[in-house]
Amino acid sequence: MKTKLGLLYGGKSAEHDVSMQTALAVIKALDLAKFDIYPIYITKDGSWINGPKLTAPPEDVAALTFLPEKSTSPLALQAHSTDENGESTGYDVIFPLLHGPNGEDGTVQGMLELLNLPYVGNGVLASSAGMDKVIMKNIFAHAGLPQVKYTWFIRSEWEANKEAGIKKVEDEIGYPCFVKPANLGSSVGISKCDDSHSLEKAVAEAFQFDRKIIIEEGVVAREVEFGILGNDDPTCSVAGEIIPKKDFAFYDYSAKYEDGNSAMVIPAEISENEFAALSAMAISAFKSLDCSGLVRADFFLTKEGKIFINEVNTMPGFTPYSMFPLLWKHTGVDYPALIEKLVKLALERHREKQ
Numbered sequence: 516m517k518t519k520l521g522l523l524y525g526g527k528s529a530e531h532d533v534s535m536q537t538a539l540a541v542i543k544a545l546d547l548a549k550f551d552i553y554p555i556y557i558t559k560d561g562s563w564i565n566g567p568k569l570t571a572p573p574e575d576v577a578a579l580t581f582l583p584e585k586s587t588s589p590l591a592l593q594a595h596s597t598d599e600n601g602e603s604t605g606y607d608v609i610f611p612l613l614h615g616p617n618g619e620d621g622t623v624q625g626m627l628e629l630l631n632l633p634y635v636g637n638g639v640l641a642s643s644a645g646m647d648k649v650i651m652k653n654i655f656a657h658a659g660l661p662q663v664k665y666t667w668f669i670r671s672e673w674e675a676n677k678e679a680g681i682k683k684v685e686d687e688i689g690y691p692c693f694v695k696p697a698n699l700g701s702s703v704g705i706s707k708c709d710d711s712h713s714l715e716k717a718v719a720e721a722f723q724f725d726r727k728i729i730i731e732e733g734v735v736a737r738e739v740e741f742g743i744l745g746n747d748d749p750t751c752s753v754a755g756e757i758i759p760k761k762d763f764a765f766y767d768y769s770a771k772y773e774d775g776n777s778a779m780v781i782p783a784e785i786s787e788n789e790f791a792a793l794s795a796m797a798i799s800a801f802k803s804l805d806c807s808g809l810v811r812a813d814f815f816l817t818k819e820g821k822i823f824i825n826e827v828n829t830m831p832g833f834t835p836y837s838m839f840p841l842l843w844k845h846t847g848v849d850y851p852a853l854i855e856k857l858v859k860l861a862l863e864r865h866r867e868k869q
């Protein structure tokens with residue numbers, strides 16, 4: 516019996532195009548002898564279109580878009596897929612390849628729960644808690660994970676008394692600090708500030724994207740990341756490091772990958788002790804948010820040897836050239852095997868919930 520896999524991609528988000536590329540790569544990696552693939556395309560304006568079962572891998576992303584006249588309610592997902600005779604059968608599992616708000620934040624996950632459909636990746640709670648940097652950090656603090664100092668504001672609160680807000684940041688956090696929208700990713704709306712003037716500007720900018728912002732102590736640090744895979748008993752990948760391009764020439768590690776502005780080094784050059792401490796924290800972060808399926812856990816590592824967890828991403832970049840799949844490739848799980856593993860974890864979690 517083949518697994519009927521609904522691939523959910525596109526989306527009304529800044530990451531629409533990345534999602535399309537990811538979907539194409541995932542389809543190409545899937546074994547059509549094991550999977551029946553049903554594309555579910557979300558257009559840039561948010562319409563959902565159930566495409567026909569794929570009989571062969573599409574040539575390009577254009578082949579993964581469908582006529583808007585065919586758009587349906589997302590709720591039509593429950594029993595959309597059809598067998599050879601055109602009979603409606605329902606999906607075995609949905610793979611949401613969506614990043615950011617309305618995809619990675621628990622909204623889509625909640626809908627899939629209501630439809631009682633198994634789906635790849637994190638559930639509602641982990642997805643929404645992981646999307647909100649304030650809630651995420653509060654949970655990490657409770658789990659005893661080391662973090663930079665942080666504070667947060669709601670727009671109305673900040674606007675009611677900006678001077679008090681600035682004073683609070685200067686008393687509690689200091690400069691340099693990082694201002695971020697609470698619920699976003701891909702560095703959108705994030706600025707570094709060195710004084711009250713740049714702080715005020717950065718706060719106004721971040722409030723363009725969210726009614727809630729977080730302000731953090733800025734650190735000078737290496738950025739080291741881990742992939743976590745599993746449900747109740749998660750495992751951790753080798754470490755990877757993100758290196759801003761300007762420093763790139765100084766590094767000569769075993770593997771390097773470039774995407775426009777930075778390079779990835781896998782495995783990251785860290786000591787055994789650092790690996791032990793960081794990977795334990797990555798697992799602890801996964802468990803603290805009750806994650807399932809996958810997470811990428813990102814850390815700061817300072818010259819003085821201090822470690823801080825920065826964030827987790829509940830649906831990390833997932834092209835074959837993204838950090839998460841590359842971390843697993845170097846850990847011995849290649850891209851096709853990773854996708855199959857995630858589907859298996861999705862089905863397992865669904866069974867255990869019943």
Ligand code: ADP
Pocket residue numbers: 663693695699700701702703705731732733734735738813825826
């Ligand atoms: P996103 O969810 O958009 O990836 P991050 O919190 O990871 O947001 O911030 C994006 C990038 O900004 C980080 O990868 C890091 O380079 C930089 N950055 C964020 N917070 C800090 C901080 N407190 N100190 C130093 N650099 C930071």
Ligand code: MG
Pocket residue numbers: 699700701826827828
């Ligand atoms: Mg993020």
Ligand code: MG
Pocket residue numbers: 701702813826
């Ligand atoms: Mg990040």
